[in-house]
Every structure is written in structure tokens, then in C-alpha cells.
Amino acid sequence: MSLLDKFVHTNISQPYILVCSSKAQMLFSKELLDKESILNELIPTPKGFGGVCTTAIKFDKKFEKKVEDIVKENRISYQGIYSLEHKYKYDLTEIYEFKISDRFRKIVKKVEANIELQKEEVKFLLGINNKSEYKALIKMADIIRKECVGDRIELRAAIEFSNYCGKNCNYCGVRRDNSTHRYRMSEEEILQEVDKLYKIGIKTVILQSGEDPYYTTDMILSIVKEIKDRYKMGITLSIGERKEEEYKLFSEAGVNNYLLKIETANERLFNKIHPDDSYDDRVSHHGFIKNAGIRLGSGGMIGLPSQTMDEISEDIIFQRDFGVHMIGFGPFLPAKGTPYAEEKKGDLDLTLKVVAITRIICQHVFLPATTAIASLHPDGQTLALKAGANTIMLISTPQHLRENYQIYSKKNMVDLSFAIKSTEEAGRKLPKYLNYEYIKQLGYRIDDKLIN
Ligand code: 5AD
Numbered sequence: 001m002s003l004l005d006k007f008v009h010t011n012i013s014q015p016y017i018l019v020c021s022s023k024a025q026m027l028f029s030k031e032l033l034d035k036e037s038i039l040n041e042l043i044p045t046p047k048g049f050g051g052v053c054t055t056a057i058k059f060d061k062k063f064e065k066k067v068e069d070i071v072k073e074n075r076i077s078y079q080g081i082y083s084l085e086h087k088y089k090y091d092l093t094e095i096y097e098f099k100i101s102d103r104f105r106k107i108v109k110k111v112e113a114n115i116e117l118q119k120e121e122v123k124f125l126l127g128i129n130n131k132s133e134y135k136a137l138i139k140m141a142d143i144i145r146k147e148c149v150g151d152r153i154e155l156r157a158a159i160e161f162s163n164y165c166g167k168n169c170n171y172c173g174v175r176r177d178n179s180t181h182r183y184r185m186s187e188e189e190i191l192q193e194v195d196k197l198y199k200i201g202i203k204t205v206i207l208q209s210g211e212d213p214y215y216t217t218d219m220i221l222s223i224v225k226e227i228k229d230r231y232k233m234g235i236t237l238s239i240g241e242r243k244e245e246e247y248k249l250f251s252e253a254g255v256n257n258y259l260l261k262i263e264t265a266n267e268r269l270f271n272k273i274h275p276d277d278s279y280d281d282r283v284s285h286h287g288f289i290k291n292a293g294i295r296l297g298s299g300g301m302i303g304l305p306s307q308t309m310d311e312i313s314e315d316i317i318f319q320r321d322f323g324v325h326m327i328g329f330g331p332f333l334p335a336k337g338t339p340y341a342e343e344k345k346g347d348l349d350l351t352l353k354v355v356a357i358t359r360i361i362c363q364h365v366f367l368p369a370t371t372a373i374a375s376l377h378p379d380g381q382t383l384a385l386k387a388g389a390n391t392i393m394l395i396s397t398p399q400h401l402r403e404n405y406q407i408y409s410k411k412n413m414v415d416l417s418f419a420i421k422s423t424e425e426a427g428r429k430l431p432k433y434l435n436y437e438y439i440k441q442l443g444y445r446i447d448d449k450l451i452n
């Protein structure tokens with residue numbers, strides 16, 4: 001059995017899902033199912049069965065009765081047990097108005113009926129290179145995005161609190177061997193930044209760093225606890241691979257999301273670009289995070305040296321099959337001083353196609369218009385939003401430190417003004433939860449139509 005099979009049970013042939021009323025109930029149910037040896041896996045709740053970015057437990061029809069008995073006996077508070085045979089159907093009539101090939105038309109029919117696409121079909125979509133089919137692909141993703149996550153973008157903010165890293169990933173500008181000014185923020189400095197975000201109404205803060213063991217489990221837990229106590233904000237950690245037990249502790253402390261990208265789902269390429277990592281470990285960590293009850297953020301880079309279209313198709317399918325909640329795909333960008341400094345950067349249209357296909361096959365998930373795509377092209381963020389993305393991440397590292405967090409060169413320091421501009425250009429709306437009165441006092445000009 002391959003490691004991937006340990007976490008992704010493709011032998012659930014007649015999928016059913018159990019949707020619980022809370023994360024605690026979901027984790028408890030999973031424990032009970034595991035104890036009874038009922039094959040199950042955690043997936044983002046599909047459209048039509050619950051809120052976006054919630055988690056459902058998938059299992060096979062043959063266990064339906066048993067699962068029902070277990071949840072009832074244990075007084076689990078749950079929303080329902082559903083067959084995935086009657087999945088949400090999309091109305092894609094508009095797509096047939098584009099000039100598209102018969103092969104494309106067949107794929108559109110499958111997407112309409114919500115039948116899983118196979119790798120060859122994903123590869124076909126990825127290979128599209130005529131204007132009309134490209135437009136149809138982007139439109140199809142846009143329709144599904146609107147159905148699944150609506151018109152309001154999700155705005156999150158990242159504090160890159162340390163650029164020390166013990167690893168030497170060949171593509172990364174803050175790799176161990178790169179000479180750059182290193183910094184670490186103290187808990188108090190981090191909390192000061194979080195305070196600013198809280199005041200503008202941001203709901204989720206992303207704490208990002210290199211793999212820096214200076215921040216012990218206790219230190220991270222202390223920061224998490226302070227943020228939860230003072231601000232009750234959502235927390236995403238992006239601090240690299242940690243121990244399985246640590247993910248559990250983070251989950252108990254209230255960490256909501258963990259960002260650990262697979263970067264590439266292809267073992268050969270993964271090992272080539274990561275001298276200090278193992279592909280199997282990275283896959284295992286994806287499983288640890290999910291099973292700790294934390295929503296998993298993954299994704300990867302498009303246009304890595306030697307990466308093939310076949311591999312990119314597998315990257316997208318990996319995200320779907322692994323049940324990833326937040327999927328960030330961005331172009332590879334050469335970073336100064338790294339072994340890949342002279343390599344070619346990723347292609348804009350190819351990255352946009354990846355975003356679109358990811359939305360089409362993963363559907364009810366969060367897709368960021370990544371900082372990398374905003375750095376590749378001035379319109380990259382707007383175009384990604386139009387191609388299925390719904391999330392923007394602000395760079396909220398203190399001004400005097402952010403230049404040192406150059407994971408790639410010419411990074412776009414996406415700020416609130418930039419995010420507002422992309423949202424407007426993409427014809428979308430800003431989130432309801434921001435504190436607009438305060439934001440306007442700070443001098444930002446926002447058209448009310450973006451809010452209401
Ligand atoms: N080009 C594009 N993306 C990069 N990242 C790191 N280095 C690069 C690069 N050179 C992305 C990776 C990583 C995230 C923090 O930034 O996907 O997970």
C-alpha cells in the first residue's frame with residue numbers, strides 16, 4: 001500500500017458522508033469510526049451539504065446503518081448522513097455558447113452532473129490553448145466559484161514573524177544557505193501586529209515563518225493562546241513540518257488552519273527541489289494535520305524546473321483526492337542567490353488554468369489568488385479572482401522587516417489598497433466583516449458598492 005493510499009481511500013466506491021455539528025463532534029465521531037475499523041476520511045463538506053470550509057467524514061454506503069447506530073448511541077450532535085450520489089448540480093448552459101470541441105463539451109456535461117473528472121480530462125483542460133476554449137474554462141470556474149463561495153472575497157493577513165530557516169529548499173529565497181538579514185519577532189511584536197489587524201476587522205491571521213525551531217511548541221502555543229484570548233480570531237499556522245503531537249496540541253489550542261504545501265505531488269520532482277525533505281514525510285504530515293482536526297492548506301508551484309503537464313495534472317488531482325480545504329497554486333518565481341536563480345519563471349496563463357481547474361474539480365474550498373501570481377504580473381491577482389479564486393492574503397509583516405522575507409525576488413507586498421483594487425477590477429465584493437468606518441478613517445477610499 002502506498003503512503004498516499006493510507007490517507008486517501010479510493011476504495012470508498014459508494015460514498016456517504018456524516019456531517020457533524022461541530023469540530024469536536026466530528027473528531028469524536030472519527031475516533032469512534034476508526035475504533036470500529038470503518039474506513040473513513042475527512043473531506044471538505046461538499047456544496048449542498050454544509051458550510052464552506054467545514055469538514056465531513058466520508059465512508060462507504062455499506063457502513064451506513066452502523067455509522068448511524070454509532071452516532072446515535074454516543075449522542076453525537078450531527079446535521080445528517082447523506083449519500084453523495086445526489087451531489088449538487090451546476091448549471092453550465094452558458095458554456096455551450098462558446099466555440100468548444102466535442103471533447104470539451106463532454107467534460108462540461110460531466111462537470112454539470114458533478115461526476116469526478118479523470119486525470120486525462122484534467123490534462124486535456126490544462127492543455128487548452130485556443131482563445132475560445134480558454135475563455136470557456138475560465139468562465140466555467142467562475143460559475144462554480146460563485147455557486148460555492150459567492151461574490152465576497154475572503155481577506156486574510158500574514159505576519160511573517162521569522163525568516164530563519166533550517167532547510168535549504170532549492171527554490172526559496174530564505175533557504176538556510178542564502179545570505180540575507182535574518183530576523184525574529186517576539187511574542188509582543190507579533191501581538192502588536194495582530195492588534196492592527198483586529199482593528200481593521202480581519203478575522204483570520206496567518207502566522208508564517210521558515211522552519212525555525214527557536215519557536216518551541218510552548219512559544220507557539222503561548223502566542224496562539226494570547227491571540228485567542230484577546231481577539232478570538234481565526235489562526236492559520238504556516239511554520240513548516242512539526243511533530244504529529246504538536247499538530248494535536250495546536251488544534252486543541254484553537255488553531256484553525258495549517259498551511260503546509262505539497263509544492264508538487266510528484267515524488268521525483270519533490271525530492272529534487274527539497275534536499276532536506278522526503279515526499280513520504282510531507283504526505284504523512286498532510287494526514288497528521290487533517291486528522292488533528294485542523295483544516296489543511298496545501299497547493300504548490302507551477303512551472304518548476306523540469307515539471308511536466310502530466311505532473312501538474314496530478315498536482316491538482318492530489319488536492320481533490322486528499323480533501324484539502326485551501327489550495328494555493330502560484331507560479332514558480334526565481335529567487336536571487338538560490339540554485340534556481342537563473343531558471344525560467346512560471347507562466348501566467350498556465351497558472352490561471354490551474355486555478356480554474358482546481359475550482360472546477362475541488363469546488364467547495366478556498367482558493368487564494370496567491371502573492372506569487374500577484375508578483376508575476378500586475379493583473380495576476382485580478383485574473384486569478386476571475387478564474388475561480390476567492391481569497392486574498394495581505395502581507396502584514398512590519399515595514400522594516402518585510403523586505404527580508406523574499407522567498408522569491410520582486411515580491412508584491414499585497415496590502416489593503418492592492419486587495420481593494422483587485423476586488424474592484426474583478427467585479428467582486430469585499431467581506432462584510434471588515435471595520436469600514438475605521439478603514440476609511442485611516443484614509444482608504446472604498447466605493448460603497450464594493451461593500452453592500
Ligand atoms: N517561487 C514561487 N513560490 C515560492 N514559494 C517559495 N519559494 C517560491 C518561489 N521561488 C512559495 C511556496 C511556499 C510558500 C511560502 O511560498 O509555495 O510554500
Ligand code: SF4
Binds near residue numbers: 168175209210240407
Ligand atoms: Fe524554508 Fe519554507 Fe523556504 Fe523551504 S520553502 S527553505 S522550508 S522557508
